[in-house]
Amino acid sequence: MAERIVKVGLVGFGTVGTGVAKLIAENADSIAVRTGIRLKLACVVDIDMMSVRPVKLPDGILTDDLNRLLSDDTIQIGVETIGGTDMARNIQLKMLEAGKDVVTANKALLAEYGNELYRVAQKNGRCIAFEASCAGGIPVVSAIRTGLAANNITAMFGIVNGTCNYILSNMTSKNEDFCEALTQAQEKGYAEADPTLDISGGDSAHKLAILGSIAFGCEIALEDIYVEGIEGISISDIRYGTEMGYCLKLLAIGQKDEQNRISLRVHPSFIARDNALARVEGPFNAVSIFGSAVGQVTYYGRGAGMMPTASAIVADIIDVALGNSATTFRQLNLRPRSETAPFIEKIDNIVSRFYIRIMCKDRPGVIAQWSKVLADHQISISGAIQHEGKGPENTVPVVIATHPTMQKNITIALEDMEKLDVIGGKPVCIRIVDIPEDKD
């Protein structure tokens, strides 16, 4: 097969950018044999030209001048790996306007400005490829777009943030409290110095916006997604949940019902301990997708890191070079929100099961009181634990699991419970998510 040289420009020479440079350097030969495309890194742009990175670039291609990349018409593909939204948005716009296809892992940017960028790309006859933006090295974007194209996708459940999963895994298995586990994650390089975007659930929401828009075929705005992070999770709730047979994960959930109502949410979720997602540990990611024809399909792998992310970026570069990304990109539904009008279900109307922990005074009639509040709001109890307390002066934790009920019922019931003088403090409430299991 005759080789075709495809020149690539890279903006951002940090961890992921270094991985991309490394992978192209190491695998250009085998990629050429397999695909007929010889990738050539022609330009690397970064303001930091001094730091030593664990890859040797060809002489003279490192520059701090973006214009060198933009004005080089032999460069067909621009890869943006600087992250963040403002500067990255500008760079991507400039690359598209300079006639380059764009490859990126920048989920924050796509979740926020994706539709603007997609339209500019289409106007300029270019494409944007973003496999690396969701679940790192796992090819889940292409799986949804291509592999499951014949399906009506009804639900997806994802562990898409390795930082949170690492923290929750360590809280569960090593009995660390949230702060210890976060510090551990930072020391291991799995959490940023400022971990807010991860632990708040924001990063998972970015990925859900991207995956949801592909799976459900409509524009998803970040405001459509209900988000709760893991900052408030206490180790005692993880322990009580374990006692009840659950494992705590931060899930990104997208569902579409028969009336095409879409619900999108990111929150801590107790899932059955024997569900496959419960076994996803540390910095790993997994996504379970339910299709009308295929049933359940689950993908598992590394959700972040230098080489896994580079693996997805270089796969996208190849796909762009082969011309397949352009075809797939044309399928993106870019009709404005006002035309497609997805019906996004409000969190209040979502039906879930709930884990509730209340601190009760240890005296007669307490159960009668809190159970009456739940009964008043038609909330049925599926399980409860009250370990023996130490006497009337102490409060004892009571842990309750409910049958499915609407969020708004729980919200009012918790407010009413908080008013009971036999209950100390604010009840803790964590959703229990029954991930359907496709069994024979």
Add this chain to the structure above:
Amino acid sequence: MAERIVKVGLVGFGTVGTGVAKLIAENADSIAVRTGIRLKLACVVDIDMMSVRPVKLPDGILTDDLNRLLSDDTIQIGVETIGGTDMARNIQLKMLEAGKDVVTANKALLAEYGNELYRVAQKNGRCIAFEASCAGGIPVVSAIRTGLAANNITAMFGIVNGTCNYILSNMTSKNEDFCEALTQAQEKGYAEADPTLDISGGDSAHKLAILGSIAFGCEIALEDIYVEGIEGISISDIRYGTEMGYCLKLLAIGQKDEQNRISLRVHPSFIARDNALARVEGPFNAVSIFGSAVGQVTYYGRGAGMMPTASAIVADIIDVALGNSATTFRQLNLRPRSETAPFIEKIDNIVSRFYIRIMCKDRPGVIAQWSKVLADHQISISGAIQHEGKGPENTVPVVIATHPTMQKNITIALEDMEKLDVIGGKPVCIRIVDIPEDKD
């Protein structure tokens, strides 16, 4: 987006063909919205024109005359779902020569005649798409070809035959013996009336030939694959394995070492009970792939059945219609075997751990004798179980797990053991496969 009508001809109106017709009928609208391609089933060919199938075809498109499909130049894509090799091969050749792209789930045909068909397709400027041939609805072919394109794939471990997995799952969890479990599988529709191809490991070998050729980029012949089936598995070995912490699966294994030596094998394998593949139950499939950049990626889902297989076939039809399959197909390495010369490692040279069960006479010196045989062949023991026997007249089973050793050492050691007069009958030997776990 303007719609483009793409006409499809279907040969074979059995279970899978019916699923394809159903899926096109049900989802043509949503596929058109998402992809701009309106699929139209224009012709269905089957010798059985009388049986009632659970889908209503448009009037007049069912025929027993293949020529109607071949001579209709408006039909772009031919789908072959009749299975088997002889007739299917002829039909695919005719469709390619009539200028149609081919979509198929026929792993037996591709494993045996793939390269002939691929060459005819290329000669005629057509492509063959075969996502459905491996692991049913799980998009694993495209994952390897596209999603992991930047990786040097070093290993894959797959449960790719739902029949065998169903039988082994039931033997393990329901304590059924092989014949009971096989009958169960047949009653449930998971095994054919003649189950030979499945239980012999042949079907898994077909899939391994296809996946291996894509992953390792060379022509793989069926003769390159060492195959053992599950017919000889006894429930007592499953139980002893369980006692040692293992779960028995029929694995399809492809590995490439640093010298590019490729080993390909299908055989019953004891894997660690806490490995993700051990949780794959009943008719489900899963494939774990190891890439140089991405690490471990695992795919899980339904490996067979009417709608999961149809999901993959229709995904391929869409991909062909969009023109992407043609690009991917051109990447297939079709150089003749003599030029690429993959180095296929012989089974004798493969290093593995082994589970051995021998029936020993319960008398002094027995352990000394069998352990000396192993020691003589440099085989080290990693664990052993001998439950207390019932006296000198009986034989007791002794179960041994070895450290890694070459197949040829074990083969000779077993022959020597069989000659010992303290051992009754032929030793049972099952490979223990330590699937690497990509952990942080």
